[in-house]
Amino acid sequence: MKRLIFALTLVTAACAQPALAPPQVGFIQDSENALRPVFGIAGNFILGDAISQGITSSAYSGSLVLLKTDSAIVATDVQGQVLQSMDAPPGPALFALYKDGSPAFAYLESVNLLFEWCGSGFQMVRFDGNLFLADSVLSIFAPDALHVGFLVRRGGDLLDVRIAVDSGESDSQATINGVTAPALILASGDIVYADADGLVIRRADASEVHLNAQLPSGFSLAQMGAGWVALTDFGSGAQFAVRVTPGREGIYTLPGVNQ
Amino acid sequence: MKSRLLLATFFLPLCAMAQIQVFQFNGTTETPVSGLFNVGSATPGDTLNTRFRVRNTGAGPATFQTLSLAGSGFRISSQPSLPYIIAPGSEAEFRVDFAPTSTGTYTAFMLVNTINITLQGNAVPAATLMLEGSKTPLAAGAVIDFGPLVRGGSKLQGFMLLNAGSTNMTVTSLAVSGTGFRGPIGLTAPVQLTPGQTASFQVAFEPQTGQPAQGTLTVDNRSFNLTGLGLDPPLPSASITLASTLGASAQQNSVSVSLASVSQVSGSGTLTLQFRPSVPGVSDDPAVQFLSGPKRNASVTISPGDSGAKFNGQSSIAFQTGSTAGTITFTLTLPSGTQQTSLTIQPSPIHLDTASSVRELGELDVSLTGFDNTYTAAQLSFTFYDAKGAVLQPGAIPVNAATPFQQYFASTQAGGTFALLAKFPVSGDTSQIASVDVQITNTAGVTTVQKIPIGN
Numbered sequence: 037m038k039r040l041i042f043a044l045t046l047v048t049a050a051c052a053q054p055a056l057a058p059p060q061v062g063f064i065q066d067s068e069n070a071l072r073p074v075f076g077i078a079g080n081f082i083l084g085d086a087i088s089q090g091i092t093s094s095a096y097s098g099s100l101v102l103l104k105t106d107s108a109i110v111a112t113d114v115q116g117q118v119l120q121s122m123d124a125p126p127g128p129a130l131f132a133l134y135k136d137g138s139p140a141f142a143y144l145e146s147v148n149l150l151f152e153w154c155g156s157g158f159q160m161v162r163f164d165g166n167l168f169l170a171d172s173v174l175s176i177f178a179p180d181a182l183h184v185g186f187l188v189r190r191g192g193d194l195l196d197v198r199i200a201v202d203s204g205e206s207d208s209q210a211t212i213n214g215v216t217a218p219a220l221i222l223a224s225g226d227i228v229y230a231d232a233d234g235l236v237i238r239r240a241d242a243s244e245v246h247l248n249a250q251l252p253s254g255f256s257l258a259q260m261g262a263g264w265v266a267l268t269d270f271g272s273g274a275q276f277a278v279r280v281t282p283g284r285e286g287i288y289t290l291p292g293v294n295q
Numbered sequence: 296m297k298s299r300l301l302l303a304t305f306f307l308p309l310c311a312m313a314q315i316q317v318f319q320f321n322g323t324t325e326t327p328v329s330g331l332f333n334v335g336s337a338t339p340g341d342t343l344n345t346r347f348r349v350r351n352t353g354a355g356p357a358t359f360q361t362l363s364l365a366g367s368g369f370r371i372s373s374q375p376s377l378p379y380i381i382a383p384g385s386e387a388e389f390r391v392d393f394a395p396t397s398t399g400t401y402t403a404f405m406l407v408n409t410i411n412i413t414l415q416g417n418a419v420p421a422a423t424l425m426l427e428g429s430k431t432p433l434a435a436g437a438v439i440d441f442g443p444l445v446r447g448g449s450k451l452q453g454f455m456l457l458n459a460g461s462t463n464m465t466v467t468s469l470a471v472s473g474t475g476f477r478g479p480i481g482l483t484a485p486v487q488l489t490p491g492q493t494a495s496f497q498v499a500f501e502p503q504t505g506q507p508a509q510g511t512l513t514v515d516n517r518s519f520n521l522t523g524l525g526l527d528p529p530l531p532s533a534s535i536t537l538a539s540t541l542g543a544s545a546q547q548n549s550v551s552v553s554l555a556s557v558s559q560v561s562g563s564g565t566l567t568l569q570f571r572p573s574v575p576g577v578s579d580d581p582a583v584q585f586l587s588g589p590k591r592n593a594s595v596t597i598s599p600g601d602s603g604a605k606f607n608g609q610s611s612i613a614f615q616t617g618s619t620a621g622t623i624t625f626t627l628t629l630p631s632g633t634q635q636t637s638l639t640i641q642p643s644p645i646h647l648d649t650a651s652s653v654r655e656l657g658e659l660d661v662s663l664t665g666f667d668n669t670y671t672a673a674q675l676s677f678t679f680y681d682a683k684g685a686v687l688q689p690g691a692i693p694v695n696a697a698t699p700f701q702q703y704f705a706s707t708q709a710g711g712t713f714a715l716l717a718k719f720p721v722s723g724d725t726s727q728i729a730s731v732d733v734q735i736t737n738t739a740g741v742t743t744v745q746k747i748p749i750g751n
Binding site for chain 2: 060080281
């Protein structure tokens with residue numbers, strides 16, 4: 037205890053100069069397919085300048101940005117500095133980000149390939165390529181450091197299919213009841229989906245939080261930051277920020293890009 | 296040689312005069328005039344205007360040299376400045392008014408260069424037309440202007456027919472024509488009038504469009520011009536309505552424009568948003584903006600049947616209140632006028648949106664995000680606890696962060712928002728530290744977040 041007291045005494049002087057910076061909620065892929073940082077806090081958003089153009093898909097963990105262009109999968113830091121880039125065929129990608137950004141996964145549905153970001157580069161994850169041939173993969177997620185999860189639409193059902201990263205084998209498949217597309221599973225295990233009254237956040241313990249909203253007829257969901265999901269209206273291009281942090285849930289309008 | 300030249304000079308005008316011919320022109324057709332010409336009939340008090348043309352029918356230029364008129368009831372109302380050279384095939388025009396003062400036959404003698412024409416006109420009795428309440432007869436062709444009137448409305452003008460003669464007369468025709476005009480109301484032809492007798496009727500102006508309107512009131516052979524100006528009704532008065540009147544920072548709100556009544560017309564205007572910070576030295580907060588379209592200028596449109604203005608087809612437009620204390624002013628500008636409403640963002644204690652703490656190697660990191668809408672954050676205090684909830688010595692650790700906050704707010708474009716990272720180097724076992732309280736102070740108050748768990 038004396039040792040701790042001593043340690044905290046040192047703290048007094050060391051904390052004299054806290055670091056201050058604009059808070060960042062995350063990144064969004066705007067209607068012109070540029071990647072933009074979103075600064076601010078809930079209810080007070082400012083869009084930053086585009087840091088990358090020609091984006092087809094993107095996701096942000098809070099420390100790592102994964103994005104897909106027409107020809108590459110790219111990992112960048114928060115400032116948009118490219119950490120690694122890998123050639124990839126055209127088309128969108130699905131991303132899964134573990135809580136601290138590593139590991140992270142990129143799935144290219146057009147070629148049924150899965151890649152893992154392991155902090156310094158991308159590595160292909162071999163898995164049973166026949167698993168999803170007849171299915172539609174809605175999103176992927178990283179439930180833990182050893183698995184990648186696939187949210188799959190099979191017939192009229194949504195399934196949570198887990199693949200062990202080291203073996204590439206599927207070690208669990210579970211039907212997710214009461215959830216319809218579009219839906220997103222986050223690293224926390226939370227499922228974000230829509231119902232007739234708005235959005236629903238189904239926690240890992242199966243409890244649900246309902247966010248009443250008039251949702252557009254067609255929209256997509258993507259992870260835009262730690263505790264934040266971007267909802268993009270296919271029709272108008274309007275974008276919304278969905279806060280999924282427990283106890284702080286809410287839907288906010290993001291400023292338009294063409295401003 | 297000299298005498299021959301004088302002779303040529305003398306005869307040249309005569310030759311030129313011989314080339315001209317006089318016509319009566321009705322607007323489309325020329326009719327040759329010579330000798331006696333009857334201009335027609337007019338009622339005493341009216342003016343009958345006749346157009347004449349002097350045409351050069353020769354191959355060379357002709358001079359229109361002389362125009363004179365002698366006789367009562369007639370006068371030249373317009374003519375070119377004489378002498379007037381008329382090119383071959385061309386013409387010059389002059390007009391003669393026949394304005395009799397009493398009934399009977401009128402004669403006048405008109406000379407055009409060397410052409411003598413006898414003009415004749417007949418003055419015939421007719422009912423005198425007067426505006427209701429007036430004793431002044433209206434001349435044929437007079438303009439009765441109903442003035443401006445909002446479309447859909449109706450304005451009546453009263454008229455009175457008077458037999459000013461000494462014998463009975465019959466008005467055989469009384470009619471109103473022209474879009475937007477209706478009548479005669481209250482009187483139908485034929486109308487028998489004894490000497491001195493009057494008969495009243497009305498004409499209604501009922502414009503259906505916001506356009507000028509023209510019509511004709513015909514009394515027997517006399518026509519009177521009816522005019523009026525149809526107007527579109529004005530936009531209903533408008534008012535700005537905020538979905539929430541909560542004057543706080545970091546709020547997403549919406550604004551709409553209500554109309555006092557359903558609009559009958561279309562219109563457009565703008566709704567602008569202005570922000571005046573109350574924080575000294577701060578000129579703006581970029582986060583105070585509309586959330587769609589231009590940041591601080593929204594177009595509003597109103598269509599017939601609308602009870603509120605539309606913003607790009609929507610009944611309201613969302614905006615956010617930023618993170619700086621001050622006043623947001625909305626100004627609505629429509630053709631019908633300008634409206635303003637304001638939302639005051641009061642200074643408030645610091646709002647913390649997130650607070651977290653993690654153990655790092657040899658240190659504890661405490662992260663806060665939030666906003667200080669006064670830009671006066673100064674004093675921080677951290678109190679660490681062990682797993683049993685006991686305060687770790689030395690207790691509350693004060694940190695004066697006024698300078699870094701001032702430097703940050705002076706340089707950032709993020710308004711009053713901030714992300715703060717406080718690092719606490721620890722040489723001991725950080726696992727014994729379980730939570731931390733954070734207290735942060737600005738001029739509006741003190742904000743405390745208790746028992747932030749220390750994560751790994």
